[in-house]
Amino acid sequence: MDNALLNVSGLTTCYGSICALKSIDFYAHDGEIVGIVGPNGAGKSTLLESLAGSVPISEGRIEFMGRRIDHWSVLKRRQLGLMLIPQEGNIFPLMSVKKNLEVSVILSKRDKREGFIDYVYKIFPILYERRKQIANTLSGGQQRMLAVGIGIASNARVMLIDEPSIGLAPKLVTKFFENLNKIRDDTHKTIVLSEQNIKVLNIADRLFGLEAGEIRFDEKKENLSRDVVKDLYLGSLG
Amino acid sequence: MGGILSLPVLGVAVIYGITGIPNFAIGVIGVFGGFVTWYFFSSSIGLAIAIGIVVCFIIGFIIQRVLLTPISEKGGDSTLFFIITVSVGFVFEGMLRAIFPRPNISLELPRIGTMNLGGFTVEWFKIIALVFAIVTLIVIRLMEEHTEIGKSWQATSQNLKLAKLVGIKTTQVFSFASGIGCALACIGAIFWGSLYNLQLSSGWDLGFMGFIVAVVGGIGNIWGGLISALIMGMVMSFSGYLFGGEWQSVILYLIVIIVLIIAPKGILGSERSL
Numbered sequence: 001m002d003n004a005l006l007n008v009s010g011l012t013t014c015y016g017s018i019c020a021l022k023s024i025d026f027y028a029h030d031g032e033i034v035g036i037v038g039p040n041g042a043g044k045s046t047l048l049e050s051l052a053g054s055v056p057i058s059e060g061r062i063e064f065m066g067r068r069i070d071h072w073s074v075l076k077r078r079q080l081g082l083m084l085i086p087q088e089g090n091i092f093p094l095m096s097v098k099k100n101l102e103v104s105v106i107l108s109k110r111d112k113r114e115g116f117i118d119y120v121y122k123i124f125p126i127l128y129e130r131r132k133q134i135a136n137t138l139s140g141g142q143q144r145m146l147a148v149g150i151g152i153a154s155n156a157r158v159m160l161i162d163e164p165s166i167g168l169a170p171k172l173v174t175k176f177f178e179n180l181n182k183i184r185d186d187t188h189k190t191i192v193l194s195e196q197n198i199k200v201l202n203i204a205d206r207l208f209g210l211e212a213g214e215i216r217f218d219e220k221k222e223n224l225s226r227d228v229v230k231d232l233y234l235g236s237l238g
Numbered sequence: 239m240g241g242i243l244s245l246p247v248l249g250v251a252v253i254y255g256i257t258g259i260p261n262f263a264i265g266v267i268g269v270f271g272g273f274v275t276w277y278f279f280s281s282s283i284g285l286a287i288a289i290g291i292v293v294c295f296i297i298g299f300i301i302q303r304v305l306l307t308p309i310s311e312k313g314g315d316s317t318l319f320f321i322i323t324v325s326v327g328f329v330f331e332g333m334l335r336a337i338f339p340r341p342n343i344s345l346e347l348p349r350i351g352t353m354n355l356g357g358f359t360v361e362w363f364k365i366i367a368l369v370f371a372i373v374t375l376i377v378i379r380l381m382e383e384h385t386e387i388g389k390s391w392q393a394t395s396q397n398l399k400l401a402k403l404v405g406i407k408t409t410q411v412f413s414f415a416s417g418i419g420c421a422l423a424c425i426g427a428i429f430w431g432s433l434y435n436l437q438l439s440s441g442w443d444l445g446f447m448g449f450i451v452a453v454v455g456g457i458g459n460i461w462g463g464l465i466s467a468l469i470m471g472m473v474m475s476f477s478g479y480l481f482g483g484e485w486q487s488v489i490l491y492l493i494v495i496i497v498l499i500i501a502p503k504g505i506l507g508s509e510r511s512l
Binding site (some may be wrong): 150 | 400405408
């Protein structure tokens with residue numbers, strides 16, 4: 001995809017002799033919500049970490065906003081507009097909710113910062129109520145909201161979110177995905193999320209199916225049935 | 239004693255708390271700064287102290303930037319850091335011998351006498367050193383609440399990976415922390431040098447005692463370190479008073495061992511954060 005915002009070709013990432021990603025092609029357009037689905041160990045997290053630069057890649061190209069970034073540091077990629085929200089360790093545990101958000105706006109201009117934090121509070125009012133609370137005393141669901149809040153506050157052009165729904169109660173998952181949709185509509189950000197929850201079909205514009213480090217499908221939502229997506233998980237189980 | 243110890247302890251705690259790297263060279267670097275201060279002492283005391291502190295800050299900053307941070311990015315473990323930082327310590331001790339060919343120096347700060355504390359005479363210098371350590375601690379706390387730099391430090395110490403992801407320049411934070419830690423050790427060495435005298439090898443005493451005290455308090459936990467410094471200082475004074483100076487270190491380190499058997503994470507527990 002030549003005109004994509006984020007464009008990856010032939011991406012291979014190995015840990016020692018084991019390759020978690022094998023020559024992946026991947027892309028995301030501006031303002032899209034892209035889901036990466038696949039069973040455990042498919043390489044979803046590795047793909048997101050490779051994009052953000054927290055894992056070194058072995059081969060391939062990553063282009064973002066027309067620039068080749070695959071050997072850039074995490075910080076440099078972040079400055080250009082790529083932000084990863086990891087699956088674990090995605091909050092500053094001993095700081096207040098407010099301070100968590102305050103350190104996340106550090107790259108933005110001073111007069112914009114408050115607006116970004118206010119927007120996080122608007123999307124997740126509970127975080128405003130709990131703004132003085134220490135982050136690791138929040139409930140699991142609230143911590144997940146804070147993690148996404150950190151991503152929103154950072155105002156990155158592309159948010160890469162690693163399995164945001166894991167461990168959330170089914171009712172919360174629906175609500176959570178609605179919020180992500182709203183964030184995209186409000187801010188026109190691009191959201192790339194890895195998921196194991198089938199409900200991702202409700203919000204993603206496009207899905208990549210990943211299995212054993214290889215792309216199984218790349219389809220628009222309209223062209224995918226729940227069965228095909230489910231098959232990816234069940235197939236690997238059976 | 240505890241008052242003076244509290245400064246290198248604070249230095250150890252700041253460096254370890256933020257970078258997660260134990261720097262065993264910190265005492266030697268501090269004493270190096272003490273000798274630098276002594277070298278300029280005759281011109282102006284205030285200027286000499288400032289030069290010593292700045293030199294230590296720069297040394298700490300550079301060591302972290304060019305040596306320790308790159309190694310830690312490659313996943314260095316504590317054994318490696320022990321060997322490397324002890325080697326750095328020997329480099330600085332060797333440089334001391336080469337540059338200042340004098341076995342020991344004494345920094346003649348203006349004497350301000352002693353005070354009487356419940357029957358014990360205490361040097362004002364020790365009280366000042368302790369107050370200085372507490373004020374430094376409070377300043378760090380205030381910075382964490384109200385300044386961007388302080389918040390970045392805190393974030394980096396709590397979650398390095400996320401700190402990088404949100405765009406904090408963690409390499410700078412590390413270098414800065416290391417500089418501040420070494421500067422604190424230098425201030426400790428200057429106090430030490432004005433009460434006793436500084437020898438070429440004093441840095442190891444200062445550094446290792448700073449580390450042991452910090453571990454007893456809960457390494458990385460600054461309040462624990464301060465309390466531990468005070469208690470250990472008192473233990474030293476009392477045991478010296480009761481059993482004679484020769485038994486001081488025997489009693490002190492036996493107590494250290496017993497405390498660590500009972501509470502391996504130190505008196506207040508280590509949380510590796512400020």
